[in-house]
Amino acid sequence: MSIFLRQVWAIMSKDLRSEFRTKEAINASLAFSLVILLLFSFAFDTAAEEMKQLSGGLLWMVFAFAGTLVLNRSFIREVPNDCLDALLASPISGAALFLGKALGNFALLLAIEAACLPIFAVFYNVTLTREPGWLALVMVLATWALTVIGTMFSALTVNLRLRELMLPTLVYPMMIPALMAAIELTRVLVTGEPIGENMMWFRVLTAFDIIFTALAVTFVDTVLQG
């Protein structure tokens, strides 16, 4: 088991290291989040009281759109110089490769989200610090859900032509339950409604995470072979 964890760690640190050297995905993703946050200001009346009701949805739209920029690239970046073939030929399992990449993406996404949150709070006059612990839990669970789906579909489409065209259509419908739960929970936390009645959405998120992590780890070898 410790060998497996070391392999996961190696892949994750490799991905993060190469990302921090170029900062390509993280810069693009952050800039894109800012663009979306700006565009929303034209679409909605930001002063209205309903803004609080909408804020959960807006926030997770930003995270979902900006996040997929990072996620989509996670396997494609291995294609030049045949790095993917080398990774597959190396003595690590597909599961370790997948989990390593997913954890790397997870860290990147959380960093981007953490940077977006204060900007969102300032732009849209929303108090996010009402229940910081619960909000952090929602972020962690929902970001892992987006990461698992995004990383898995990045692996699934890595050798496809038309990959960039197909990914959004494949990925967003798959993310719907997780996004729905995250939007609902964030809305509840921002408006200050009691969280107790909405515990069900934590269960949805946790179940989504467990089910799709298990499926992805099971099927990633099937997807990457050949």
Place this chain on the structure above:
Amino acid sequence: MTTRDKIFYGLAAFTAALLTRNLYQIFLVLPDELNQGAAYRIFYFHVPSAMLGMTGIGIALVFSLLYLFTKDFRWDSIAAGITEVSMVFCTMFMITGTLWGRISWGVWWAWDARLTSALVLWLIGAGYLMLRRAIDEPTTRARLSAVMSVFGSVNSYIVWKSIEWYRTQHPQPVLSMRSGGGMAPGMEATMYWNLLALLCLAVLLIMLRMRQETMTREVEALRRYAHAL
């Protein structure tokens, strides 16, 4: 004529006869419904196509898993055929739903739990079919689309349950009518007869699609063979 052809044409004749009988029953024999007038008749197509469309996605999952375990292309053809036909029924479910909604609710689309789930299901099915089109190599196509089918079907189930929770938490702008329950016996029986007719139609279409899939693979193999020469 092979046995398969005989079954195919026999089933086609039976389906045509049954559909004709049902249409006669629905439009000329059964009276208008008390509250909804003539519009309720759309339910004879709406409810069966919903049942077939939704269960089809789940059945396709079984065949996709069978492919992954056996690597037999037959299962892949069946899974693809079932998904395509389910998409047709899902489309029919949504179109009849919007038509009925326009008359009874006054809006075309109400974001009702069932319509929303059907739309998500439709999008997942569309993704599956798009993925198939994008891959030329038959083994890769079968393998990747089987995995997509597993993810899609599991997700459809979660979507189904969570949208129901999501929509019921909010005040609903409209009443959603659950079928069955309050239907008169004569009306209910006709619905099951039409379910049978549409089920036969689905089986026919799937058989047709399977044959086409097999032929497509043979043509592709011949083309590769010719290319190699």
